Structures are given as C-alpha cells and as structure tokens.
Amino acid sequence: MFARSCSRLVASKTAVPLTSYLARTARPYSSASSTYEHILTETPRPGVGLITLNRPKALNALSSPLFKELNDALSKYDEDKDIGAIIITGSEKAFAAGADIKEMAPLTFAQAYNNNFIAPWSHLANAIRTPVIAAVSGYALGGGCELALMCDILYCSTNANFGQPEIKLGTIPGAGGSQRLTRAVGKSKAMELILTGDMFSGKQAGEWGVAAKVVDGGKEQLLEEALKTAEKIAGYSRVAVVAGKEVVNKSQELALREGVEYERRMFHGLFGSQDQKIGMTAFAEKKKPEWSNE
Ligand code: CAA
Numbered sequence: 001m002f003a004r005s006c007s008r009l010v011a012s013k014t015a016v017p018l019t020s021y022l023a024r025t026a027r028p029y030s031s032a033s034s035t036y037e038h039i040l041t042e043t044p045r046p047g048v049g050l051i052t053l054n055r056p057k058a059l060n061a062l063s064s065p066l067f068k069e070l071n072d073a074l075s076k077y078d079e080d081k082d083i084g085a086i087i088i089t090g091s092e093k094a095f096a097a098g099a100d101i102k103e104m105a106p107l108t109f110a111q112a113y114n115n116n117f118i119a120p121w122s123h124l125a126n127a128i129r130t131p132v133i134a135a136v137s138g139y140a141l142g143g144g145c146e147l148a149l150m151c152d153i154l155y156c157s158t159n160a161n162f163g164q165p166e167i168k169l170g171t172i173p174g175a176g177g178s179q180r181l182t183r184a185v186g187k188s189k190a191m192e193l194i195l196t197g198d199m200f201s202g203k204q205a206g207e208w209g210v211a212a213k214v215v216d217g218g219k220e221q222l223l224e225e226a227l228k229t230a231e232k233i234a235g236y237s238r239v240a241v242v243a244g245k246e247v248v249n250k251s252q253e254l255a256l257r258e259g260v261e262y263e264r265r266m267f268h269g270l271f272g273s274q275d276q277k278i279g280m281t282a283f284a285e286k287k288k289p290e291w292s293n294e
Helices: 002-009 019-025 064-079 109-114 119-127 143-150 165-169 177-185 187-196 202-207 219-234 238-250 256-270 274-284
Strands: 039-045 048-053 085-089 094-096 132-136 139-141 153-157 161-163 199-201 213-215
Touching: 039 064, 039 219, 048 064, 048 219, 064 085, 064 119, 085 219, 094 132, 094 143, 119 143, 132 143, 132 219, 139 143, 143 153, 143 161, 143 177, 153 202, 153 219, 161 202, 165 187, 177 187, 199 202, 202 213, 213 219, 238 256, 238 274
Parallel strands: 048 085, 085 132, 094 139, 132 153, 139 161, 153 213
Antiparallel strands: 039 048, 161 199
C-alpha cells in the first residue's frame, strides 16, 4: 500500500515542497517529508516516489551527507514494490549547483583516493533498477549536471542552465560527466563544453538530445510533466519496465550485435513472465491488463 511506502520514508513533517501544487494535485498520495535533513521525499501520485533536493542556501550543492540521504531514499523506493518510478528534482533556481566545493576544497589526493570520494554517487546508475526521471529547473552544474545525466530520463525547463564548469576550479568532472555528456552530445561538443566550462540552456539540452522534454514554464509545469510520465511508467508491468530499462542501458555498453542479442534474450525471457500473458491476453480480449508484476 502507498500508506506503507509513505510511512517507511516519513517520520515527521518538515518543509513541504511545492505545497500549493501538491495540495491541488496530489492530496491522496502526497505525504511530505521525512527524517532527512537535505532532501524531501513524498509519493505524490500512485506508484511515484518524488525526491526533492533541499539545500536551498547552497543551491542544492551535493555534499556527502546529502548524497548519503539521496542514496538511502533511492534504495528505499527501489525496494518498495508499490513504487514503479522515481523523480529527482530541485528548486526553481537550482537542480544542483554541483558537488560541494567547500567540502572538496581542502581534500588531499590521499583523502580523495583512499576514501574513493564521489564513488557512492554511482549508486543511482549502478544499483537502482526502478526508472528515475530528473526534473531539472535552474542550475544543473558540475555534479548537478552529472546527477541529471545519470537519471534514465531527463526533463528540464527552458530556464535550465546545464554545464560542467569544473575547469574553472582547476579540475575536471568527477561523476561521469566526461563520459555521459560525450555519449549524449558527441565528442566535439562535449570537449568544447568541458574545456570551456560554458553553460548550455534547457532549450539546447532538448535540441542536443540531452533532455527528452523541455517544458516552457516554471517548476510546477515541469514537475507536472515528469509526474505524468512517471505515473504512466509506474502503471505498466514492473517486470517489463525493469527489463526495458536494462536493455536500453546495455546499448550504452555493448556493441550493436551483442546488444541486439542481449535484447532478444531478455525478450525471450519475458515469455516466462505472467505479465506477458496478462498483457497479450488483455489485448486480444479488448480488456485493460491488470498487471501482476511477476
Ligand atoms: N558548492 C558549495 N556551495 C555552493 C555551490 C557549490 N557547488 N554553488 C553555490 N554554492 C553556495 C554559494 O557559495 C553561496 O553560499 P553563501 O551564500 O554562503 O556565499 C550560495 O550557494 C549561493 O550561491 P551564489 O551566491 O554564488 O549564487 P549566484 O546566483 O550568484 O550564482 C552559480 C549561482 C552561478 C550557480 C554559482 O553559485 C556557482 O558558480 N556555483 C558553483 C558551480 C560549480 O562550479 N559547480 C561545479 C562544482 S565541482 C563538481 O561538481 C565536481 C564534480 O564533477 C563532482
């Protein structure tokens, strides 16, 4: 039940993000937020877990404590059978302005290397099987851009400002930006962006294929689009959705022939699922499928 998923994540109420918006659209499911200090969690729609980065004074700079909470919330939603899609968002002004520069500034090589600094950020890309949508308004810089690129689907507002400005700090991207941005926009453009530190707009993110959708409006409109998509995904068979995510991700790592074979094996495997029978029988009988998620 959603109540169960909410109560697992929610202990006491703190600030309610998007209060008026959620009050209007999501009262039955919304239950803000949480034992967390730097993020807010809620379930505003059936099957949808919403995580809001919430360090407004630092423009949601991604400190280690924030990331620990984010990973914890992601894991809890991922384990929750009632959650079929997750959204990560920030504020109107900032999705996230990067890794926390003040935390990083004094680190020595030995501290960074021995503690494998930034490695826990890969939890989202490496371990979370539930689809994750980034809803980006405002700044998504450095690690903020990288976090958005790690998500499975990226929606942004026209006002979004993406960039990898690490070069201006005497360093380089450290959370996959040089790899994921290059795959998204191609080598020459990625090289230009990473070596100049220049920002690019939400509109450009849409034109270059970084964003799946660019929403002309504020945070409310952006979140509404993300919620609609998340709810739609959460309404499908979980087993098929997880398989769909897995095969698309494989396309980033495998050669075409291996990727196509991998997809075919997964496709074959789904004939062993109950939901393949449920889905195809429902189509033939002109009924709405009632997924078993098995
Ligand atoms: N880390 C820590 N604090 C940050 C921060 C960051 N990445 N970004 C912003 N802040 C803090 C500012 O220090 C400021 O705090 P104080 O009020 O205590 O001074 C507060 O957030 C508001 O910021 P500004 O006053 O600078 O706001 P602005 O509207 O004038 O400018 C901005 C906004 C252009 C985003 C500017 O804050 C900025 O350039 N931020 C840094 C962006 C950046 O370089 N990100 C990359 C970080 S490195 C990285 O991410 C490495 C990696 O690959 C993992």
